[in-house]
Amino acid sequence: MSEERPIRVLEVVDCLNAGGAQTALLEWIRRLPRDRFQVDVVSLFGPGLLSEAFADAGFPPAHLSPFRWNPLIPLRLTPWLRRGYDVVHAHLVISSFLCERMMPPDRLGRLIVHVQNPVCASGRYQDWIERHAYRRAGTVLACSRHVLNTVGLCRNGEALHNTINMGHFRPFTPEERAAARARHGLGDAQPVFVAAGRLAPQKNHALLLDAFASVRVKLPEARLLLAGGGPLRETLEARARSLGLGDSLRFLGFQEDVRGLLAAADVYVLSSRYEGLSLSLLEAMACGLPCVSTAYPGADEALEDGMTGRLVPPDDAPALAAALKELGANPTLREVLGRAAREFVESRFSAEETASRLITIYQGLSA
Numbered sequence: 383m384s385e386e387r388p389i390r391v392l393e394v395v396d397c398l399n400a401g402g403a404q405t406a407l408l409e410w411i412r413r414l415p416r417d418r419f420q421v422d423v424v425s426l427f428g429p430g431l432l433s434e435a436f437a438d439a440g441f442p443p444a445h446l447s448p449f450r451w452n453p454l455i456p457l458r459l460t461p462w463l464r465r466g467y468d469v470v471h472a473h474l475v476i477s478s479f480l481c482e483r484m485m486p487p488d489r490l491g492r493l494i495v496h497v498q499n500p501v502c503a504s505g506r507y508q509d510w511i512e513r514h515a516y517r518r519a520g521t522v523l524a525c526s527r528h529v530l531n532t533v534g535l536c537r538n539g540e541a542l543h544n545t546i547n548m549g550h551f552r553p554f555t556p557e558e559r560a561a562a563r564a565r566h567g568l569g570d571a572q573p574v575f576v577a578a579g580r581l582a583p584q585k586n587h588a589l590l591l592d593a594f595a596s597v598r599v600k601l602p603e604a605r606l607l608l609a610g611g612g613p614l615r616e617t618l619e620a621r622a623r624s625l626g627l628g629d630s631l632r633f634l635g636f637q638e639d640v641r642g643l644l645a646a647a648d649v650y651v652l653s654s655r656y657e658g659l660s661l662s663l664l665e666a667m668a669c670g671l672p673c674v675s676t677a678y679p680g681a682d683e684a685l686e687d688g689m690t691g692r693l694v695p696p697d698d699a700p701a702l703a704a705a706l707k708e709l710g711a712n713p714t715l716r717e718v719l720g721r722a723a724r725e726f727v728e729s730r731f732s733a734e735e736t737a738s739r740l741i742t743i744y745q746g747l748s749a
Contacts, residue, residue: 388416388417388418388419388420389418389419389420389468389469389744389745389748390420390422390466390467390468390469391411391414391419391420391421391422391467391468391469391470391471391744392421392422392424392462392463392465392467392469392470392471393407393411393421393422393423393424393441393471393473394424394426394459394462394470394471394472394473394477394480394481395407395423395424395425395426395472395473395474395477396425396426396427396473396474396475396476396477397425397426397427397428397430397450397474398425398428398429398430398431398432398433398436398443399428399430399431399432400430400431400432400636400638401498401661402498402525402544402658402659402660402661402662403473403474403496403498403525403544404430404432404473405432405544405661406525406544406545406661406736407473408432408435408436408439408441409545409546409547409733409737410545410733410736410737410740411423411439411441412439412733413733413734413737414737414740414741414744415741416440419741419744421441422441422444422462422467423436423441423442423443423444424443424444424446424459424462425443425444425445425446426445426446426447426450426455426459426476426477426480427445427446427447427448427449427450427452427455428443428445428448429443429445431636431638433445444462446458446459455480456480456484459480459481459484460484463481463484463485463486464486467492468492468744468747468748469492469494469744469747469748470485470489470492470493470494471493471494471496471744472493472494472495472496472519473496473498474496474498475497475508475511475512475515476508476511477495478495478496478497478515478516478519479511479512479514479515481493481495481519482495482515482516482517482518482519483518490518490519490520491520491747492520492747492748493518493519493520493521494519494520494521494522494523494743494747495515495516495519495521495522495523496522496523496524496525496542497516497522497523497524497525497529497530497532497533497658498524498525498529498544498658499529499656499657499658500528500529500532500656500658500679500680501516501529501532501533501534516533516534520538520747521538521539521540521743521747522538522539522540523539523540523541523542523743524539524540524541524542524658525541525542525543525544525658525659526541526543526658526659526680526683526684527541527680527683528679528680528683529541529658529659529680540743542736542739542740542743543659543683543730543731543736544658544659544661544664544731544736545731545732545733545735545736545737546661546664546665546668546727546731546732546733547733548668548727548728548732548733550641551641551644551665551668551669552668552669552670553669553670553720553724554644554645554669554670558645559645559646561645562642562643562645562646563645563646565642565646566607566632566646568605568646569603571603572603572604572605573601573603573604573605573648573649573710573711574604574605574606574607574646574647574648574649575594575597575604575605575606575607575647575648575649575650575651575706575710576606576607576609576643576644576646576647576649576650576651576666577590577606577607577608577609577650577651577652577653578608578609578610578637578640578643578662579609579610579652579654579660579662580610580611580612581608581610581611581612581613581614581615581618582612582613582614583614583655584654584655584656584657585610585612585653585654585655586653586654586655586676586696586697587608587614587618587653588617588618588621589653589676589697589699589702590606590608590651590653590702591618591621591622591625591627591631592625592699592703593653593699593700593702593703593706594606594627594630594631594703594706595625595626595627596699596700596703596707597703597706597707597710598627598630600707600710600711601707601710601711604630604710605630605631605632606627606630606631606632606651607632607634607643607646607647608631608632608633608634609634609635609636609637609640609643610634610635610636610637611635611636615633618633619633640662640665641665641669644665644666644669644671645669647666647671648671648672648709648710648713648716649671649672649673649674649706649709649710649716650662650663650666650667650671650672650673650674651673651674651675651702651706652673652674652675652676653675653676653702654675654676654678655676655678655696655697656678656679657678657680657681658680659680659683659684660675660684663675663684663685664684664727664731666723667684667685667690667691667723667724667726667727668723668724668727668728668731669724670720670721670723670724671720671723672690672691672692672709672715672716672719672720672723673685673690673691673692673719673723674691674692674693674694674702674705674706674709675691675692675693675694676693676694676695676696676697676702677693677694677695677696678696681693685723686726689719689722689726690719690722690723690726691719691723692705692708692709692719
């Protein structure tokens with residue numbers, strides 16, 4: 383291939399909703415040198431919440447369908463896969479499954495499939511798909527070592543951590559913190575816990591509500607802000623009422639300005655049953671917030687217990703409550719852990735570092 387011609391890359395993703403995979407993809411392709419890479423983005427369905435952001439960055443996405451289960455999606459994807467791209471990079475399970483089966487066999491060596499969650503861990507329809515995915519592509523990338531280990535046999539596997547824009551997700555000034563607290567009607571001395579994520583079974587917010595009910599016994603002024611929408615909102619609201627949480631808990635819905643919300647927090651909380659590598663957790667750490675997370679498999683790749691935050695056993699409400707009480711009552715400990723969290727994320731998850739690794743992978747496949 384001539385050195386003068388840019389490397390042509392096709393990014394295929396299930397959708398462009400505001401998830402960790404989509405956010406990481408946008409940060410990566412923004413950092414690909416335009417004189418060396420030509421990137422097209424195809425979303426199987428949409429538009430999604432990040433579609434406009436991709437277009438604004440210079441990568442207007444093609445959406446193959448306005449809804450998920452359109453039987454025409456494979457037919458509409460086929461012409462893209464036959465355009466002779468130097469690299470095809472499929473993100474998330476449906477895109478990976480379709481690309482592995484629809485690319486010409488002699489070009490599968492140029493296909494990357496990117497795994498964002500432990501394989502067959504959801505208990506949903508995608509488990510069946512994943513049992514038949516990630517076997518034909520030339521390269522498998524996973525967001526963590528743990529996730530890569532769940533893939534099983536693959537031709538060429540590598541862990542590539544999701545990325546953080548360290549310039550955007552940075553520690554807050556006193557003025558930013560005061561303004562964020564004022565927006566939510568919070569006092570400066572109130573312990574504030576924040577959790578951001580889809581209100582779905584994976585995130586196990588019910589565990590967090592149970593733990594927070596215990597926290598309020600010791601810290602009656604504490605507040606919990608839950609950002610995100612999802613199918614369990616009504617169920618969780620009913621649980622909050624039964625626990626008597628009242629106005630100490632606020633369901634905020636989807637929040638476009640994540641950093642603006644984190645500025646109101648003292649502690650970030652993740653109560654998930656499983657994750658790939660939680661981008662919301664890394665964003666909070668990059669902002670210098672101490673974090674408490676369930677010790678789902680692979681959590682220790684992001685959070686070091688006692689050094690950058692607290693890890694507690696999954697599905698253990700008393701243990702989660704104890705960690706929240708400890709940090710909620712100790713500003714000095716919060717400051718120490720938060721500073722260490724920022725340094726840890728900066729050393730391992732910066733967009734520049736992970737984009738550089740992706741550039742090397744693309745160049746190797748296109749040679």
